[in-house]
Amino acid sequence: MQPLSLALPRERTIHQVLEQRAALHGEATFFWFRDQAFSYAGLDRMAASVAKGLQGVGVAKGERVAVMLSNRPEFLGAWFGLSKIGALEVPINTAHRGYLLSYLLNQAACSVLIVQKAFLPCVEEVCKDLTSLRHMVVLDMEEGLPSLPGITLHHYSELVAGGQDYVPADVGWSDPLGIMFTSGTTGPSKGAVLPQNYAVHTAEIIAGIAGYGPDDCLYNALPLFHGNAKLLSTMPALYSGATMVLAERFSASQFWDEVARYGCTEFNYIGSILSILLKAAPRADDHANSLRVLVGAGASPEVYKAFEQRFGVTLIEGYGMNEIGLPLMSRPGARKPGSCGKPHPDYEVMVVDDEGRQVVDGTPGELLVRPNKPWSMLLEYYGMPDKTVEAWQGLWFHTGDYLLKDGEGFYHFVDRKKDAIRRRGENISSYEVERIVMSHPQVQEAAATPVRSDLGEDEIMVTVVARVGASLSAEALIVHCETMMAKFMVPRYVRFVAVLPKTPTEKVQKFVIREQGVTADTWDRESPAQSVHSVNHPEASA
Numbered sequence: 001m002q003p004l005s006l007a008l009p010r011e012r013t014i015h016q017v018l019e020q021r022a023a024l025h026g027e028a029t030f031f032w033f034r035d036q037a038f039s040y041a042g043l044d045r046m047a048a049s050v051a052k053g054l055q056g057v058g059v060a061k062g063e064r065v066a067v068m069l070s071n072r073p074e075f076l077g078a079w080f081g082l083s084k085i086g087a088l089e090v091p092i093n094t095a096h097r098g099y100l101l102s103y104l105l106n107q108a109a110c111s112v113l114i115v116q117k118a119f120l121p122c123v124e125e126v127c128k129d130l131t132s133l134r135h136m137v138v139l140d141m142e143e144g145l146p147s148l149p150g151i152t153l154h155h156y157s158e159l160v161a162g163g164q165d166y167v168p169a170d171v172g173w174s175d176p177l178g179i180m181f182t183s184g185t186t187g188p189s190k191g192a193v194l195p196q197n198y199a200v201h202t203a204e205i206i207a208g209i210a211g212y213g214p215d216d217c218l219y220n221a222l223p224l225f226h227g228n229a230k231l232l233s234t235m236p237a238l239y240s241g242a243t244m245v246l247a248e249r250f251s252a253s254q255f256w257d258e259v260a261r262y263g264c265t266e267f268n269y270i271g272s273i274l275s276i277l278l279k280a281a282p283r284a285d286d287h288a289n290s291l292r293v294l295v296g297a298g299a300s301p302e303v304y305k306a307f308e309q310r311f312g313v314t315l316i317e318g319y320g321m322n323e324i325g326l327p328l329m330s331r332p333g334a335r336k337p338g339s340c341g342k343p344h345p346d347y348e349v350m351v352v353d354d355e356g357r358q359v360v361d362g363t364p365g366e367l368l369v370r371p372n373k374p375w376s377m378l379l380e381y382y383g384m385p386d387k388t389v390e391a392w393q394g395l396w397f398h399t400g401d402y403l404l405k406d407g408e409g410f411y412h413f414v415d416r417k418k419d420a421i422r423r424r425g426e427n428i429s430s431y432e433v434e435r436i437v438m439s440h441p442q443v444q445e446a447a448a449t450p451v452r453s454d455l456g457e458d459e460i461m462v463t464v465v466a467r468v469g470a471s472l473s474a475e476a477l478i479v480h481c482e483t484m485m486a487k488f489m490v491p492r493y494v495r496f497v498a499v500l501p502k503t504p505t506e507k508v509q510k511f512v513i514r515e516q517g518v519t520a521d522t523w524d525r526e527s528p529a530q531s532v533h534s535v536n537h538p539e540a541s542a
Contacts, residue, residue: 014080014235022040055085069115193382205326210293269295319341324369433462460492465498
């Protein structure tokens with residue numbers, strides 16, 4: 001397939017990549033959705049219609065437009081259409097409600113929201129709190145649109161019916177593409193402003209390492225409101241000339257059937273998805289699938305090895321964040337289970353202690369990153385200059401993650417910096433504590449957090465969700481821990497809860513647990529004579 005021309009700054013934008021593919025391949029299929037084929041030229045026309053329609057309601061270069069859609073072709077049309085006119089896409093998780101929804105829309109100062117009918121009631125509930133929203137474009141609404149004070153509503157079908165003759169904006173590789181909000185696991189979500197070249201550069205890295213080409217078909221089942229689905233699947237497919245399957249959502253029961261139907265050769269995953277797929281009963285033909293390579297992160301060494309052996313695929317793991325792209329990546333022939341890989345040549349990385357001094361190999365420390373290529377990391381946190389300065393110190397981006405470089409040069413994720421625990425002179429990974437606690441057969445979920453000790457370091461608290469039907473005491477859980485971890489790792493505090501506080505993307509909000517601290521229903525190993533120290537649900541069924 002003919003290569004793209006991406007040498008000039010104005011060519012390194014997502015809409016330029018699409019326009020070049022459309023010019024080269026026209027009506028050839030780019031992606032499938034619900035068994036319907038969408039061509040390169042068709043997606044480009046859709047994007048041009050969105051661009052024209054949004055300009056018609058006053059959207060100009062630099063404005064923020066929120067997109068609250070499930071996986072569907074119109075999401076991609078909006079993404080590329082906004083890029084054509086230099087407006088910033090602000091993807092909104094469709095699970096958001098109430099305060100968090102209004103916070104995100106206000107924090108990004110969005111003037112327009114593109115939303116489908118299913119999520120309109122959530123917006124209506126908070127419309128009185130929205131300070132900058134002036135227009136809403138609604139999909140799937142056949143009946144009349146509601147009336148909302150201060151907001152003009154438009155049918156999507158009417159907005160895109162005005163043609164494709166938009167006025168192109170002067171957009172280059174350094175211009176902002178969109179705002180991706182962090183997950184909010186350590187506090188209020190921050191909006192990372194990402195430049196156009198960030199997306200193109202990420203596509204080059206993924207497509208190059210995984211070896212994508214015109215014969216590949218990428219299965220894309222993660223939500224488009226996350227960067228993962230657009231930056232690690234859509235753009236690499238577009239860049240390499242591969243075909244893509246856009247699924248509405250990940251479904252373990254439909255996964256292998258859809259992979260077989262479309263002949264998919266690649267899938268971008270998060271660690272838990274592999275564990276879910278492994279739970280299915282083994283079949284004699286597990287190896288007889290079309291998948292060649294899976295790109296993702298978060299697989300434990302055990303899951304990594306089991307998945308490769310059972311399904312005959314190659315896993316390529318890496319490390320990245322919304323803010324920085326993919327500085328660490330494994331490569332075919334240079335992989336290690338449980339590792340994030342090694343630094344990509346387009347980045348510099350360093351592991352440092354709390355004083356900013358580089359640590360020796362084998363010692364955990366905070367990962368610092370900076371780019372060797374221009375416009376390949378975040379520009380700023382939108383509206384949060386203090387957070388931008390806090391993240392960029394000494395010309396390095398501070399990830400807030402503890403990693404370890406081993407003797408072979410492979411990097412391993414250890415913990416979030418704010419989740420790390422120091423007790424009795426030892427640095428303790430909350431991840432490892434949680435892993436052991438959750439190995440108890442009656443534990444469903446657990447979160448390990450530090451509790452400040454009077455002695456100046458930390459005590460360990462585990463907040464536990466028991467399995468349905470479990471009868472488990474704190475004492476029994478501690479006995480389990482004592483048999484499987486070092487003494488300094490054994491938690492002092494145990495608290496049973498019905499659910500852990502989480503973000504809409506199912507990440508545990510440990511800052512909420514830390515703020516709650518030692519509550520009245522928390523069991524203390526050093527003061528065990530308490531009334532609330534067990535969970536008992538014998539009436540429930542698994």
